[in-house]
Structure formats: C-alpha cells, structure tokens
Amino acid sequence: MPTGEPIPGAGTGPPDGRASDIRVPRHSKPTATANTGDLTVIKDTSPLPHLSQTHDCPHSVRLLLVVEGTNDIEFLRRLSAILHRADPSIPDLGQLELDHQLIFVPFGGGHVRAWSERLAPLNLPEFHLYDHELPPETEHRQAAADCVNQRANCQAVLTRKRSLENYLHPQAIETAGSCSISFDDFDCVAEITAKCLYQQGVINQPWELHSQRARSRMANRAKRWLNTIAVNAMTPELFRARDPDDELIGWLRLMAQMMAKSPTHFTQETE
Numbered sequence: 499m500p501t502g503e504p505i506p507g508a509g510t511g512p513p514d515g516r517a518s519d520i521r522v523p524r525h526s527k528p529t530a531t532a533n534t535g536d537l538t539v540i541k542d543t544s545p546l547p548h549l550s551q552t553h554d555c556p557h558s559v560r561l562l563l564v565v566e567g568t569n570d571i572e573f574l575r576r577l578s579a580i581l582h583r584a585d586p587s588i589p590d591l592g593q594l595e596l597d598h599q600l601i602f603v604p605f606g607g608g609h610v611r612a613w614s615e616r617l618a619p620l621n622l623p624e625f626h627l628y629d630h631e632l633p634p635e636t637e638h639r640q641a642a643a644d645c646v647n648q649r650a651n652c653q654a655v656l657t658r659k660r661s662l663e664n665y666l667h668p669q670a671i672e673t674a675g676s677c678s679i680s681f682d683d684f685d686c687v688a689e690i691t692a693k694c695l696y697q698q699g700v701i702n703q704p705w706e707l708h709s710q711r712a713r714s715r716m717a718n719r720a721k722r723w724l725n726t727i728a729v730n731a732m733t734p735e736l737f738r739a740r741d742p743d744d745e746l747i748g749w750l751r752l753m754a755q756m757m758a759k760s761p762t763h764f765t766q767e768t769e
Contacts, residue, residue, distance in 0.1 A: 560760040561753060562617055563591070564603045564626040566610075569725040571602045573662045574627075576729040577737070578750055584734040588747060589754045599757065610638060614645035614654075623756045626654035627749065629661040632684065651760070653752060658745055663687035663724045667740050670731035671724070689713065692720035 565571060575592040582590040594600040605613045610628060617624055626646050628639045639656055646654035659665060664683050672678050677694040681687050693705045696716060705713070737746060 558598045559601055559622060560599045560757040561594075562601050562603050562620070562622050562624045563753065564605060564613060564617070564624055566607050566629060567604050569721055570627065570629075570662060571604060572722075573725040573729055574602075576726070577732070577746060580729075580732060581734055581737065581747065581750065588750050589757075591750075591753075594757075600753075610642040611645065614642045615649070618649065623651040623760045624649075624653070625749075625753050625756060626652070628654065628656050630657045630684075631660060651756070653756065655749065659683040660685070661687070663721065665737070665740050665746060666724060666728055667732060667736035670733075670736055671728050674728045674731040675723070686717070688717040688721035688724060691724055692716040695720060695723075 563574070565574070575595075578589060578591040579593075581588045582593075591600060591602075595602065603617065613626070624646065626643065628643060630636055631639065636656070643654035643656055646652050657664075660683060664681065664685070664687055666687065668679055668681070671691065675691075675695065677691060677698070679687075679690050679694050681690050692713070696705055708716075738744075741747075
C-alpha cells in the first residue's frame with residue numbers, strides 16, 4: 499500500500515459512487531526514476547508575505563507582482579530559481595521576496611479588472627501576470643491589462659499560452675509522476691493530468707462518468723501538483739523547448755528592469 503496522505507480526487511472509491519481520490523507522487527528531489535508510490539498532500543509551507551506584513555521594512559519594496567493565485571506564485575518561484583541557477587542575471591523571485599524587495603499579490607481570480615487600479619495608492623511599481631485562458635474571458639483579461647499599462651511604472655501581460663501549466667514539458671511531468679501525457683498550448687493541462695493520475699489508481703468508475711464538479715476538484719489538486727512537484731522537474735533546456743521565444747525569461751527580465759528603476763522611496767512611517 500502507498501504511504502502518505504492521499505489527495506482527495508483517485509484510488510479506491512467510496513461505495514456511494516462519488517469521486518474517489520487521486521494520489522500524486524511525492525518527490526522531495528524529483529529524479530528520473532519511476533513513481534515509487536510514496537504519495538502525500540502537497541502543502542505550501544513557505545512564507546507568503548502580504549501587504550499588511552510590510553511594516554517591518556516597507557522602504558525596501560520595489561515591486562508588487564500581481565498574480566491570480568498561489569499556484570502561480572509557486573510556479574514563478576520555482577521557474578525563476580531554476581533559471582537563475584543557470585544564469586545569475588535572471589532574478590530569483592523567491593530570494594527577492596525573502597529580501598523584502600518584491601511582494602506577491604494573489605488576488606484569487608474572479609474580476610480581474612477590479613485589480614487594475616486597486617494597488618495604485620501604494621505608489622509602487624506593479625507587474626501583473628494574467629493567464630490567457632479562452633475567449634471570451636481572454637478579452638476581459640486583455641482589457642484589464644490595457645488599463646494597467648496606462649499607469650506609470652506598471653506593466654501587465656497575458657500569457658501567450660492558456661495558463662502557466664502549458665509551459666511545462668511533458669517529460670518533466672512524466673519524471674515527476676510517471677504520468678505520460680501530451681497537450682497543446684490551449685489544452686487544460688490540469689484536467690489531462692488529473693485524468694492520468696486517476697487512471698493510475700484503483701478505478702471505481704470511468705473518469706467520464708464522474709460529475710463535472712468531481713472532475714474539477716481532482717483537476718484543482720492536479721494543478722497544485724503541476725505547479726510544485728512537476729515544475730521542480732523542469733530544467734532550463736526543457737523550459738527552452740516549451741518556450742523557444744523566451745517569453746518566460748522576458749517577463750523576469752522586465753521585472754528586474756522595473757525594480758532597477760524603482761527608487762527606495764517607500765520609507766518607514768514615524769510616530
């Protein structure tokens with residue numbers, strides 16, 4: 499029997515026919531070996547500074563990085579660390595976060611346009627990164643990005659692919675979880691991965707017979723795994739293969755340029 503805690507969503511199913519649990523492989527350091535069956539819940543134990551926590555050293559903050567959620571934060575921390583090790587001129591966002599020079603702002607999805615000016619009173623440079631998604635949602639996100647780009651010292655971009663998971667290489671996903679899949683730039687990678695992981699377990703009923711709600715729940719858990727464990731299995735070469743135009747590196751270099759131009763004027767308040 500596999501060890502660790504199962505992630506709700508494949509495996510043995512309950513007798514009432516509800517969605518069973520998908521189990522995702524745990525690798526502290528992903529290797530090229532097959533899935534060992536050691537499975538666990540993925541939890542974020544790293545610190546996540548919020549705007550309310552900047553009172554300790556707010557004068558050092560040079561950039562607000564606005565993203566949709568914590569999965570994006572996990573992806574970007576890992577992406578930048580991997581690329582920084584190969585090329586130190588590429589910023590390591592996680593280290594900048596620890597140094598209080600950068601703050602991630604996850605707005606939780608929903609109404610993107612509402613965040614295009616919400617942080618303006620802080621008078622800090624902002625970089626907004628939105629998933630491209632699919633029309634008509636794409637048009638709403640582009641309108642929000644256009645609004646951000648009209649503000650001084652602010653930049654917003656949409657991913658050219660559907661979401662950050664689409665920049666992962668299938669080889670990394672297979673290395674991390676023995677899950678062999680293929681996908682294009684606008685497929686829902688989380689759902690494809692969830693189905694693959696589900697079918698690796700003891701199936702109580704076909705994937706297609708589960709409700710949309712159950713499949714979405716399993717896809718959300720797979721999405722978390724993709725943005726943590728699977729990203730850890732990526733290399734600069736695999737990122738380059740999936741992103742030959744260096745879109746990802748371009749975002750990171752633009753962030754670095756914005757921070758270099760940002761004065762440390764956000765000073766500590768005195769009583």
